[in-house]
Amino acid sequence: MIVSLDIQQTCTNILPEVSAALVSNAPDLTVDSIMALNQWCTGLSTYQISQTEGAVLKNALSVLSAVIGWNQDQAIMIIQKLLLSGVYQIYDVKRLQDLGSLIIGVSSSVITSIPNNFVLGAVQSPSFLANVKTAPVIIQQTIVSQMDKQKFLKTFIRGLRKSGISEMKIINMMSMVKESSKSLRFKRATECTVGQIMQVQIYSDSFPFNYDVTQFNVCLSVQTLKFNLEAITDKVYDRDFQRIILNKLNQAYPDGIPDEVLQVLGSSSxxxxxxxxxxxxxxxxxxxxxxxxxxxxxxxxxxxxxxxxxxxxxxxxxxxxxxxxxxxxxxxxxxxxxxxxxxxxxxxxxxxxxxxxxxxxxxxxxxxxxxxxxxx
Structure with missing residues (x-):
């Protein structure tokens, strides 16, 4: 199948869903084709991204990081390909800022592994802050938890106001700071330190908000998940948490997840x-x-x-x-x-x-x- 590299021009005057159909049928991605697609890269599927070499994504990062409208699954796949292939490492402030709109795909565990001074330097960029604003709450909270309260108030909040983010959003961010000292103590924990997840916790109004990604993983047993799956999937909407659910279900059903389980996965699917x-x-x-x-x-x-x-x-x-x-x-x-x-x-x-x-x-x-x- 021949697909013109001039897709951006081709797709300009047709319906967005038609453009998505065209892009979804594009051949193997190259740096040139990504540059031609530009903002239409949002029509790429996670499968297409998963089949693209990490080096190609790295060389096209200047385009990919400027794309507006990534969904989280697309951004996660790009970040995973970059980091797991070893072609991209976050070793300074610029490397973190260069991720641009893809920041929404960086997992909280990766953020906690980044030196605090890198995060502090990155949040002084208005464009970086604007991209963080579109990220899931758990990513925002993890970024906040990487800084101490005084530095946060002097840099992050000041930057948020300059970038035009609403006062209510800033208030919510400041609330995260109060909680960050609690969560920071167990960010890198390998043991359950906040209490095993049992039925009583699952049906609590505070679940799963009193668990970070690490604690959700180590405190939720496969057995508890199997017996309370529907109640858990009804409450969990964060992609990192949902990925943990799927990983544990794969452990519980090594021969394949059966129908009755798939029927209650909800958005975790x-x-x-x-x-x-x-x-x-x-x-x-x-x-x-x-x-x-x-x-x-x-x-x-x-x-x-x-x-x-x-x-x-x-x-x-x-x-x-x-x-x-x-x-x-x-x-x-x-x-x-x-x-x-x-x-x-x-x-x-x-x-x-x-x-x-x-x-x-x-x-x-x-x-x-x-x-x-x-x-x-």
Missing amino acids: RAAMPDDVKKWSVTKIDTLSSLMNSRNGDWDHQMVQLIISKYLSVSGNFLGTNELNSIRGSNLCALNASVLNNITAASVEQAAALSLNAVQRRRGFCSVSLRMHSVQ
Whole structure:
């Protein structure tokens, strides 16, 4: 498939979802193609990013760090590729600031490993502060905890005011400072120091806010998670915490996470990587429906394809009316040509997810997706 490097110009005057479809079908990424995509890099899937060499991402960092609109999963994947491949290390203030908008993908454990003076120097940059403002609360809190109170008040708060952040946001930040001295004592702990997570803690109003990432990991046993999974996933929305949940479930079910567990994962399912999904047991339509529920967040198209392929790999399973209604929305446009060709006209006609209005709204998106599939 030939995709023009001039994607930015090509995608300027079409719907954002169509642009995303075009980008999602781009070939292997190079520095030149990333530079051509520029702000349209937000259309890249985590799967595409995961297949890109760390050196390519490093050489294109000046573009990637300036992209506005990354979701956290994309940023996490880029940061992981950079750090784990060894091509990028945060050894000074500039290296931290150079991450730009990707700061939202830096885990709290990585931040705590960065020398305090680097963090203190970085927060004096208005642009760095603006990017921190878009990061999850746990990242903001970890950054705050890396500084003592006096230095925080003199630099971080002053910088926040200069960058135009609201007073309420600053008040919340200052509240974090009061708590940072507590959390800092166990940031690098390998033992549970704040109390094992049991049923009584899970149903407490303060759960999981009284645990940082490290303590959540060491204080939550696999057994407790298995017996209280739905209650925990109903309360946990932080991606680092959700990743811990998935890691522990992989320990609990080494042969693959079964249907009944997948059905109660909720938004924690969106912390999964392709290798996780490949081991899932998606055999029931209730599981498919739960995983495709848009209230739990969006999926990359490659992840949709993986999940649906797991469902279709089960003897007797096919995409009928009920399945189409479960997949619904733009997820339907992730289906490849071979899958689409096996859907009967009757199933399409009876599917509520493919009502006339819905089809009209997504006609451009789906037609582009289908054309791209047809030429691969």
